[in-house]
Amino acid sequence: MLPAIPDEQFQRGDVPMTKREIRVFLMAHAMVQPRDIVWDIGAGTGSLSVEAALRATEGTVFAMDGNVEACDLVRSNALNFGMDNITVIEAKAPAALAGLPDPDVVFVGGSGGNLSSILAEAAKRLRPGGRLIITAVLVETLHDTLQFTSQLEDFAVEACGLQVTRVEPVARRHMLRALNSVYAVICRKGGQ
């Protein structure tokens, strides 16, 4: 087993995907357990959904995205990896969250403009010890998330920017190739 799935094993289309090195970091923080309920909000290609489903072997991953193309990609990728514990929900959060079981882990990778209500719902519904992980590639998402988390009580919060430079072999030499910057905000409920 690998710490994360290679990028090229996912179908992507034109939907942005969380790159492998970032998934390694996010999944380490998510600590998905076999029976966990996982919400992946703004699932995009579903790369985090698949990673989570590989670990929540007896649990369920709810992958939500308001974009049709994204939902098709999540289904394709779930199928390709043989994951039958991923439920795709073609709808916008937070409305679509109401009917779901309370989560152990929530990823927020996109919000469709409803960031603060999504975060409020996720924080409220998260089970004790649960992890809420927001990724941001927009200054506004980072800012608004930090505004929200700085008022959270009973959560441990940490945040960092991740700038990964791949070192790729090219004709017996090694080229530096930067991945896009991602900020991650990680919240643990009731925890240190």
Place this chain on the structure above:
Amino acid sequence: MLPAIPDEQFQRGDVPMTKREIRVFLMAHAMVQPRDIVWDIGAGTGSLSVEAALRATEGTVFAMDGNVEACDLVRSNALNFGMDNITVIEAKAPAALAGLPDPDVVFVGGSGGNLSSILAEAAKRLRPGGRLIITAVLVETLHDTLQFTSQLEDFAVEACGLQVTRVEPVARRHMLRALNSVYAVICRKGGQ
């Protein structure tokens, strides 16, 4: 449990320490299993040794460093975390590796000038499926490691630079604070 131990829980002295966000990434790649044998070469403060020992509950971590102060720190940190599966070896690699059992995981964080012979010995002795992980903060270490790994057969190799920016709360606002850059080269024996 956390994905990695907070920095301030380690005693450090003047010895450089692998910061928490980097340890999260390295430990995700190391995938230490309960019965694993781990070599931590150039152990420094022993932060990776302690992380590995927490996971190799029935295995052994051999922490090696040619520096007396570093070895004292590893012992202190092992004691503080209650780890009795860490053996500190105050000697330089590769000479001191001869008497050790073959490893499942090898970290190389310092080489005392013997990088190529350490890497050769580690690669040879590593068990099938084992992981060899080199961290570099010197251009020369990165370069020489890549020269070595580009000639390895039967290993899957990947490398990247990690630039982490901590987002720290300061008086109701959030300051960006860069950690030092680290390059990581990760080699999996006999693996994809």
Place this chain on the structure above:
Amino acid sequence: MLPAIPDEQFQRGDVPMTKREIRVFLMAHAMVQPRDIVWDIGAGTGSLSVEAALRATEGTVFAMDGNVEACDLVRSNALNFGMDNITVIEAKAPAALAGLPDPDVVFVGGSGGNLSSILAEAAKRLRPGGRLIITAVLVETLHDTLQFTSQLEDFAVEACGLQVTRVEPVARRHMLRALNSVYAVICRKGGQ
């Protein structure tokens, strides 16, 4: 002449200083001309004030900071570099800006909580073709600056984060040492 003054030539105390590589970038964008009027708001150590004064040989640099220690440092550094075209103003912006001549270049490195009124005043008072350059090490400063600049008319605006890694010689080898991340927002009045 050098593109920017080495860090160690400034007196610093405990006041944060804009590092040399960042000053190279900021001064290239500031394009200070010999007769320019420059405002350096939140001057800190005065490193940008001194750089600007070296170029505005027949102009004036107004260095403003609400912190007494900072103002003393700016005076010391101005004296050490023999700059008699730096006027230190121990007061908070924007109140203290009223009596100053209109600027060709404005640096905003600190705002004491008055960012939006400082930016509004600077943008209004800036001469045609003038440059307004904001540096941010807080997420909130970056965010609020971008909110302000996105509503500016008749300004060309660009922004970027700068992550510099120094490559320092150490015992015949070269160590990577990250400087702190800085975001820069650059606004040119009436310009392309």
Place this chain on the structure above:
Amino acid sequence: MLPAIPDEQFQRGDVPMTKREIRVFLMAHAMVQPRDIVWDIGAGTGSLSVEAALRATEGTVFAMDGNVEACDLVRSNALNFGMDNITVIEAKAPAALAGLPDPDVVFVGGSGGNLSSILAEAAKRLRPGGRLIITAVLVETLHDTLQFTSQLEDFAVEACGLQVTRVEPVARRHMLRALNSVYAVICRKGGQ
């Protein structure tokens, strides 16, 4: 005038181009004067050649590249910017350097495998006070350049990695978009 030309004003083809933020930094260090002789070795698209030619109004820029497509691009870009002080040389360095006048500024952006002999020739031929600037996107280029420069006498040398993140407006918000990492090694002859 701008501190550097916007990327989209250059024709590029498939040849990699030094991005604007990096050119701002490199040109600040190059300090090209009106009568300077500039060598641009491994000129690529010619973006640095055009920047240099804008400043060396009474001097000459020799743009050299062993790649035919690159040379065509340099000619196109020189023409588009109306620069008649750029001479394109379709040949490999260092052989083609023999007939050129001694330079005030040398850029090395590619070496075609002859890095050490190019650097030796450039350092020898550089005029007193001249600047030799190497950019590296390969680990091997950075390493070999540092090996060369650490043995240079009578040169001041500094090096850094530049990781720029553009902050781009997208639908009233601001997206972080990383440029590729570049290392720059800057050598000043006979200088501090």
